Amino acid sequence: MHSFRFFIPLFFVFTTINAQNNPTIYIDIPTVKKPWNHIEWNTAPEQFQFAIVTDRTGGPRPGVFPVGIKKLNLLQPEFVMSVGDLIEGYTRDTVQLNAEWKEFMSFIKPLDAPFFYVPGNHDITNAVMEEKWKDLFGVSYYHFVYKDVLFLCLNSEDNLRGAGRGTIDDTQFEYVKRTLEDNADVKWTLVFLHQPLWVQNDTKRWKDVEMLLADRNHNVFAGHYHRYWKSERNNGNYIALATTGGASRLRGKAYGEFDHVVWVTMTEEGPILANLFLDGIWDENVVTEELVNLVRNQPFPVRIDPIYLDETGLENMSAEVKVTNHSDTQMKVKLTGQAHDKMFYQLDQTSFTVEPNDVVTFNMNLKKIDKAIFTELDPIKITAEITYIFESQPNVYFSSVLNFMPFDKNTVKRVSKIQLDGKLDEWKGAEWRAVNNVEGSPFDYDGDEDFDMQFATAYDDTNFYVAVNLKDNDFFIEEMGSYWDQDAIFLGLDARPAHVSAFNAGEGRGRDWINFLRTFKKEKPVYNENRLPVSVTSEVQMTKNGATMEIAVPLEYIKKGSGEDWQSLRFGLGYYDYDNGDEDGTTHFWFPAWNSAKDIPGSGMLFKE
Template sequence: MKLNLILQSVVIVLMLFLVNSLAYSTIVDVSFEKIRLTPPLCADVFDFVVMGDNRPSEPGNIPDVFVRMIEEWNILKPSFIIDVGDLILGGSAHLLDEQWNEFKSLVNKIESPFFPVPGNHDISDRLSEEIYKSRIGPTCYAFSYGNSRFIILNSEEPGQIDSLSEEQIDWLKKELANIKSKHIFVFLHKPYFQTKPEKWSTVESLFLPFPSVYVFAGHDHRYLYYGRKEGIHYIISAGGGAEIRRDEEEGGFHHYLLVKVRGAQVSWSVIRPGNILPMDVVTQEKVERRENWREIFRFPPVECGWGEPVKTNIIMNINNPFNEDAEVKIDWSIPQSWQVNTTLPELFTLRKGGVAPHSLSLTWIPTTDFKIYPVPEMKVWIKQGNEEISFSSSLMISPVISIPELPDSILIDGDLSDWNFVPSYPVLYPANFDVFQNTQDLQANWRGGWNKNGVYMAVEVLDNEFYQPYSGDIVWCADNLELFLGEWEWSLSLTSKGTEVFMYEGPNREEETLNEVVKLAVNRKGNYIYYEVLFPPSEVAPLSLSKGERVTFSIIVNDLDSQGPLNNRHWLEFTPGAGSGREDFPRCVLVLK
């Protein structure tokens, strides 16, 4: 009896020790311990889940779909789960602890082992990388399970631009040197197999000697079976809860993958919460076919001076390049300020290899508010064999604005009195306001100019409350400006630490970095906020600073009112759709005068 009591006490002490050590371990450490305690019953038969990009779209707003996924995984009980990155929203280092606490509280509800991969929202610099390692685990690691080897790579090494470091590639070579597993599964956040940066061919070549290799990535918020190239399978699974930026037919839906290993066979199902889809629901072939049809029905671009009438005739040669007839249905949406006359019928058949030329006459008379958008749009349905495709095609119209050459005396000081001779343009298009899109609490005007020193911009904002508690790559969640200039995307902010210029994208630049070259001044007077900025030549390249040069442009004025009346983020757009996260929104054209 005493011996039993002693043994029970020893077991309890060991269990308490294990629980306490796990409580202070990283997520990866905890998962390795779970794997050790629950090896596969059969090395050739097991299932695991792959998903990614479950980060919130705004601070503290955990996606409901991610919570639902956790509930389903606990029902399915896969051997483990691999998340291909973007676990949290991110931002400056001082904002990360609370986000990681929230994330870990969710992960603690997952019964299966959970192996994370770092994404660009998780690691943005050396400090956030160290926080990740201390709280989540290593950024690059490998483990075996059953008949397979699992390799986690890090596409987010600070200082690396769209590539893996030589150090990481050397580590991968050593890892692969002794592998005798039947399958190799590789995971990284950014789909380099799709964008093909310079060093990726070196990485791919390391996998070629192996007969069964599967590479999973995230980042591009969608599902896509990219295909099998030289024996290697490539898959994107990035629908874990972050905002969707593509149409459903192109994989734009929330999902996770259930991967089944059965001896030499590997397959997977695409699962929406509550739905199971076949793995070929979106393939590269289907996407290319849809893109081909969208291109066939795409309007040619139309330019017009700002606020000037539009009267244009368009010829569209609608052709069918495929080997099957296509049944086509078209439904027009024409705003009141527009007139459209067309020879396109509502229903028609396009014979295989056939061409049907059609004409359109488009007219717009300026309204008192100068809103040229929305523009005419046609919804297209195509039935071809057993496939049905649908998409929308909008008139691509670009207002043209000439910006003057400025004197060198312009100072970047937040005082816009020296801009009085430059025309101003209203930021007209509201998004996410109340049901009536009442913009009384937010109004803005924009001016632009240039000289040999760069491109200048000045923005005047009238806002009932200025609120910007963030910094880093999530400043757009509160009051700030987002600006699109050619290939560049910027955020201009006044944070608690002062002015901040953040670059999201730029040609041949590391993405998502603070910029100290652009000059920014922000001046607040009552309910007015004045932004003044100079982008020097290096930050507008390849634009040449000479008369007649052209560059595309749009701007977003973000607003978050902590005191109401609108407690959700809302914004004004210079061209509609600029804040949608999509790349195909219309932009105006700036001409250097």
């Protein structure tokens, strides 16, 4: 690995010339009193300013990153750092890679300042992408020194293990060690990498890197999780940044979800950070660990318990609303409902205060209008606004939209035995359910001929079973392509007790609940099969106009989550449909995905019959 030995000296000459040309001001005011506080100018040859951009991909939102670049040009930093995930990547298709890098270069071209590249998991995930990076940029980790500050740019993807499994291997560690030894006397060290390895396990030599950093002035910057938080550790500030256009629910600073660039002023005492939201400015304490623990590490304070009805004709019903204050300060709550054309509802309380560490419960009363069918209803939407009242710091405000609807009580029946062969001969008497929720461009979905899917469920002494009957007039299969960019069936199964699984919003995927994605590849059709918490088996049979599939999940996994006498599980099923000639794919779910803003808590619950 090599540093910028030829580029940096030229950079120094340029800045040194500018430092020698300090402005001179002439003042001619005769009075003793002066209209200023002092004239100690806030300038020094050692002081400089640069910017940091963070994740653009992992579900890019078009237009955001270019806006960030335009705003950086208004601010005129001396240079711009990055923390990776610059392209969408995750492919071995060199044509696609070339196109994505060409697009990104077009975003950078208008930038007046130098731009320093750092790889993320979307930039380097396999050997093809790694080679492309080397073709474009030469090295994947490097360093430079500017005005007595060491900039150490690392590659958290050096073992190609993907999201959540970053590493610093032996070779890179030796480079870091040598670089720090060679630059032992710099006044500050700034480290840039993509994945925040300090919150991950099995990171190879990262902890050794931290030990080398512990006795010097340093800061570490990363991205990856699309949420901002600052941690004080290892005698330095470690900061995970939010997004500059990457996927985000954008719920605000309480959640650390916002689009921003970071403006860094390097002083003799260390860096001063200003988080520049694309619509405002905040300092580096925009989200502290204390606020993380209060807001993000606790369930949202307001929950509406789902209700499941055996009698679909029932007109009057009620659901319990539970509001929990997890803090040591007062919490004000305001609930605002939107009118619903098929359901009349009324909250017993809409504006109230919850005392510290207290719980308030009340009812939401509902009445069905006309002959509405629950499964065809749009959800009731209630905006819950939360404000924590503090005496010694600004109040903390955040909000969320709560989706609610009554559900028919779906059951799963016991059977004597299912032979897992992908055929549906044993399922003729089963209760089949349709997958009807569609997301994506309407121009990419041509109705039932394009896609139609039904499923049934059952269990025996050994397994929980899912049968799928799929119609798809254009199977899109790529043996070497990304699992997420071709036709695939998605299964989610949360075996934890109903009061927990009902409010699963996607957290703990692969750890607390099964996330099973199966394509129609001939080789290795299941995404990350070796990382599933349990061995899920499946068999598929291709038909003239689609496919049939059977999936089996060991019952021991369900019993582990809910006990031997398990009564329910939360189940989700979806399909990613990509057709040749369409601009993009469409997604089809039984109920909206648990991690989407459209998720309805309690949806997909199956009760043992």
